[in-house]
Amino acid sequence: MAxxxxxxxxxxxxxxxxxxxxxxxxxxNVGALEVYxxxxxxxxxxxxxxxxxxxxxGEVLPSTWTLAxxxxxxxxxxxLWARPSGGIDGHVSISHA
Numbered sequence: 001m002a003x004x005x006x007x008x009x010x011x012x013x014x015x016x017x018x019x020x021x022x023x024x025x026x027x028x029n030v031g032a033l034e035v036y037x038x039x040x041x042x043x044x045x046x047x048x049x050x051x052x053x054x055x056x057x058g059e060v061l062p063s064t065w066t067l068a069x070x071x072x073x074x075x076x077x078x079x080l081w082a083r084p085s086g087g088i089d090g091h092v093s094i095s096h097a
Contacts, residue, residue, distance in 0.1 A: 001019055001020050002096060002097050003019060003094065003095070003096060004094075004095040005093070005094060005095075006030060006091055006093045006094075007082070007091070007092050008089055008090075009031075009091065010084075011086075011087050011089050011090075012084075014038070014045040014046055014081045014082070014083045015083070016045070016079060016081055017080040017081060017092060017094045018080045018096065021078035022079070022096045023067060023068070023078075024065065024067060024096065024097075025061075025067075025080060026060070026062055026095045026096070027055065027060065027061040027092055027093065028059070028093040029055035029056060029091075030057075030058075030093050031057060031084060031091040032088070033057065033085050033086040033088065033090060034055065034084075034085045035054070035055050035082050035083065035085065036053070036054055036083040036084075037054070037081070037082055037092075038051065038053075038080070038081045038082075038083070039074045039077035039078075039079065039081070040074065040079050040081065041074065041075060041077060041078055042079060043079060045081060046083075049083065051071070054085075063095070063096065
């Protein structure tokens with residue numbers, strides 16, 4: 001299902017950003033601290049920050065890159081997750097078809 005939202009992400013835990021399988025999305029960290037972004041093949045949360053990318057406050061990840069390009073080591077990457085750093089809640093804007 002397509003969405004265009006700002007998702008609040010709880011401190012020190014993974015929050016699923018996508019509500020269905022996707023191939024690409026536009027992300028922006030609209031919070032105050034860095035946010036880890038990770039992909040998985042399904043709705044199972046990541047178990048670590050290993051292999052994740054980090055978005056600094058205000059940084060944008062454009063939808064022109066597919067999940068397969070950003071996370072080539074994740075077989076069949078289809079879901080996106082965010083985990084704030086620094087022990088406080090974060091906020092990620094996400095838009096995808």
